[in-house]
Amino acid sequence: MGYTKGLLERQAELGHPVRVGVVGAGQMGSGLIAQIQRTPGMTVAAVADIVVEKAESALHNAGVTDVLNAGDDIDAAAAAVGEGRAVAIRDGLNMPKLPVDIVLEVSGVPEIAAQIAYTCITHGTDVALMTVEADITVGVLLSSMANAGSTVYTICRGDEPVECLKLVEYAQDLGLEVVAVGKGKNNPNIPTSVPADNEAEAARKKMNPRMLTEFTDGTKTQLEMAALSNATGFPVEIEGMHGVESNRDQLAQMLIPKAEGGILNGDRGPVVEYVTGDVAPGVFAVVKSTSDVVTHELDYLKLGTGPYYMLLRPWHIASIEAPLSIGEAVLHRKADFQSTTMTTEVVARAKSDLEPGVTLEGMGGNHYYGWAVPAETAREQNLVPIGLLMGSELTSAKAAGETLTYDDVRVDETRPLVAMRRLQDSLVARGVL
Structure with missing residues (x-):
């Protein structure tokens, strides 16, 4: 704690504040952008949102007047950030290509959050997540990747x-x-x-x-x-x-x-x-x-x-406290929170009677709710992690309250989140993680 002094000393030494790239300009993202912008020693250098005008608006609403709407022009965006201008871009996966010090993911979408984290780590860029659903699915993989190198991967303070x-x-x-x-x-x-x-x-x-x-x-x-x-x-x-x-x-x-x-x-x-x-x-x-x-x-x-x-x-004050994790990562090279063990799994139980052929909605939908079980129970009973179910096809009838297994669904193997989880499961089974 007490990051302000260190952040200001860093700014005086380097000639610029911590440059934060934010992915997601929704309600929480917009609030987070405003909070970072008023934090001494930090600035929001870039915001990514699929609706790039939302990213631009979030910066304006946080008091940033000189904003380049770069869209998909990453070279122009990188040059602008290097010159001290804030930019709005469309694709958050391009954020590590910009000269930012840390990427803060606040999309709220597990699929996007996991891809952002994976991409940042493989590019050697620090990354902080607000979407715990991604961490519960592949956090052990992501933390082990980051910890094997010099990148910080963390879940943000405030949750x-x-x-x-x-x-x-x-x-x-x-x-x-x-x-x-x-x-x-x-x-x-x-x-x-x-x-x-x-x-x-x-x-x-x-x-x-x-x-x-x-x-x-x-x-x-x-x-x-x-x-x-x-x-x-x-x-x-x-x-x-x-x-x-x-x-x-x-x-x-x-x-x-x-x-x-x-x-x-x-x-x-x-x-x-x-x-x-x-x-x-x-x-x-x-x-x-x-x-x-x-x-x-x-x-x-x-x-x-x-x-x-x-x-x-x-x-707990959610996004208001998230900048604390930026300070911990940038100044002390430490994560506030990582999933480092596979102790507990969240699986899915049917909300109502479900028939074969249904394409399952994601969390918070009509089909299932989350249920925490010991990780060894999930493995023994072949239960599907809840984060993998969105878009999967139900192949067996399930009664209300029954838990979904891999034998009951056809998981969408084209999803990057599924590929990451398959890799994590393989490494856990081999004792590597």
């Missing part, structure tokens, strides 16, 4: 998995034993939720109904906590997690072993969880003091009544 990890690191640095870590979910799970159910609320929130559905059907929470699991190596105790209702003052008595009055079996070590209740929009870690002296001190300091305590960060 729950990263802020959960920071709480884990904080607890471990204090010598406290982590028992459970996770997030508060804003609403109860409605696994059968479909976009048509959410159109009115989506309109009020100015969201795409499918994006909102990914939250209401529980998929987003399953993905986020699986990413946290793969970054920490902490498993989910049961498939889908307990997902109990709990308020802040109950967590340190609830998410502890059954033998001590909680709900956890306590035989798997630290676990990843989520709760509904007043914890949202925060993240938490339930920790245990194993020292009588420390327990007495924590009780005296009113953290609770030991030996179990709750550490709470009562907010």
Whole structure:
């Protein structure tokens, strides 16, 4: 933390701020562009969007007046960035060809995010993702590629998995034993939720109904906590997690072993969880003091009544915090968050009875919702990672609530994301990852 001083010193030394290339100029991308533009020692040098006018508009709305709409002319774009001008381009895959210091992906589309990350890493350009769906599918591959060289690959600060990890690191640095870590979910799970159910609320929130559905059907929470699991190596105790209702003052008595009055079996070590209740929009870690002296001190300091305590960060502010990860990558050459283990997989369960021949929609659609399971269970049962299902053809009838296996679908092997996942699976099977 405290990146501003270092960023300004870097700018004085090099003669220019950190040049950030942003891929995606939607609602979150536009907000992120504005935030970076007002961060000392950083500037948005380029924005890519398939609707290039949106990229240009996002820069203008962030107060950038001298913008070159380069479209597909990458040579002109590169020259302009080198001269200190901001540019708008059409194809985010061209971003590493520009003289930018780091590429920030905020497309929200797993297929695009994974390709952006892969392309940046192979070009030796640092890359930060806002789309956790890509990381949960191929993050182990991407992080291993980056870590084998000198490129930084990271998921951005501000989303729950990263802020959960920071709480884990904080607890471990204090010598406290982590028992459970996770997030508060804003609403109860409605696994059968479909976009048509959410159109009115989506309109009020100015969201795409499918994006909102990914939250209401529980998929987003399953993905986020699986990413946290793969970054920490902490498993989910049961498939889908307990997902109990709990308020802040109950967590340190609830998410502890059954033998001590909680709900956890306590035989798997630290676990990843989520709760509904007043914890949202925060993240938490339930920790245990194993020292009588420390327990007495924590009780005296009113953290609770030991030996179990709750550490709470009562907010996460998404894209507003993303520049922190840029500072960490550029100044310290470190990632804030990476999936480095295959501990948990998110698979798909049918929302309703599905017939053969259906072309499956993506996450947040009408056909399936996400469900976190141990990675070894997914391998043993031949379950399809949820990120690979969009555009696949269903070849077997599936009843509502049934989980989709590779035997039930014809996966679209033309998708780059599928090719990346096949490579990751092969390397994991061989023990390389």
